Amino acid sequence: MPTSIGQSHKWQERKHLQSTPGDADQLKDFRLQVLTQLQTTLDVEQILRIFHAELQQLVPLAGCDYHLPGQSISLNLGDTGRHRCSYQLSLNDEDYGEIAFTRNRRFQERELTLLESVMGLLIYPLRNALSYRRAIDTAMIDPLTGLSNRGAMAMTLNREIDRSRRHHQDMSILMIDIDHFKALNDRYGHLTGDDVLRQVARLMDGAIRGCDACFRFGGEEFLIVLSNSNLPLARLVAERLRQTVYNETRSPDPNNPITVSIGVAHYENEVDWPELVNRADQALYEAKQAGRNRVVASHVRSVDGEWLL
Ligand SMILES: Nc1nc2c(ncn2[C@@H]2O[C@H](COP(=O)(O)OP(=O)(O)OP(=O)(O)O)[C@@H](O)[C@H]2O)c(=O)[nH]1
Structure with a gap:
């Protein structure tokens, strides 16, 4: 088992020494080219891919790993090599994670100096992409329950419908x-109502598989997307969730347990998600x-397109 041999560095904004005057011009062009490329996207993974690919012109590299535990980001690009050099990225005391390059050949001093001299190119585009990502994540979360909101739901439903259609998968x-x-709100007040909403959200989110997703649809309504699930399976899951809410939600009134009603709909080649959601809503109404x-x-639809009861 090869062991990883580490060379760790702390990158902070500062001026770098240039090696020789001839190299200086080339390096300047290179820096401009990388910077232009990095400014074409606000996607963190894309930025790291571009940076990794561009650096190959300067120093041969195998893999590139990036970790930012605070934002749960962990990316591994390319192949992993035995030798590793890593940089802790920070700017104005803000931590932007650790980037590491690996390859099977030892890094030379000159190569490390070159790598360090271009590390500063990454920090501002990366910082912008991370802020953008944080803003998007926040905008997709319902602050009361911590579940993803309706905007995130629409994106997930579009993606899942696309996948089901292309791969003929159940959903x-x-x-x-x-x-x-x-x-309940009228009798015990909105704060108690909020507490019940949070409990129900947590119970349901905790009771589904990692590949499924639970959203706050609005008010006291939730929507769960069950990937790869046919109607019988979806009914079983729904029944289990109904019982979990009934048994485990703390109700302010011991004589009136908290209950939920659930409408189930299997994807039947609807063109878009509102049609599918409408059918689930109709079942909920029933x-x-x-x-x-x-x-x-x-x-559900029969093979010849008829609706079956
Ligand atoms: N506490 C609290 N209440 C909310 C929130 N959002 C919506 N509601 C309340 O949820 C209630 C929904 O009431 P209705 O749509 O009449 O439904 P219901 O009383 O549950 O009746 P059924 O669905 O027919 O069983 C309304 O009183 C809303 O004010 C919220 O974020 N917090």
Whole structure:
């Protein structure tokens, strides 16, 4: 098992010494080219790919790893080599993570000086991309429950529908609504209502698989996307969630447990997600009409396109 041989460096903004005057011009052109490339995107992974690829012109490298634990970012590009040199990136005392380059040949002093001299090119584009990513993430989160919001839901549904269509994969959704929530709010106040919303969100999010996703649809409604799930499986999941909420949510009124009604819809080649969500919503309406605290599944299509009950 090859061991990794590390050379670690702290990169901070400062002027670098140039080696020879001839190199200086080439390096200047190179820096300009890299900077131009890095400014073409605000995607963190893309920035690192560009940087890694451009650096190959300066120093042969195998892999590039980047880690920023604070934002849960961990990327490994290219192949991993036995020798490694890493840079801790920071600017104005702000930590921008660690970037490491690896290859099987030892790094020469001159190569390390070259790498260090261009490391500063990465920091501003990377900082901008990280801020952008943070802003997008925040905009996609519902602040009350911590679940992803409706904007994120639309993106996920578009992606899942596209995948189901292309790979002929099953996909189902659950539309979930807390029963008699208005009465609970009116009787115990909005803060208690908020607490119930948070509990239900946490229970459901914790009860689904990692590949599924739970969103706050709005108000006291939630939507769950179940990848790779046919209708019977989706019904089972829905029934399990219904029971979990019933058994585990702390209700302010011991005589009235918190319950949910759930509408289930399997993807039946709808053109876009609102059509699919409409069917789940219709099934949810039927669950409410039938007495609440229950699961109702929407119809499926037969092979010749007829709707079956
Ligand atoms: N506490 C709290 N309440 C909310 C929030 N968003 C929506 N609501 C309340 O949720 C309630 C929804 O009421 P309705 O749509 O009448 O539904 P319901 O009382 O649950 O009745 P059914 O769905 O028919 O069982 C309203 O009173 C809203 O004010 C929120 O973020 N926090």
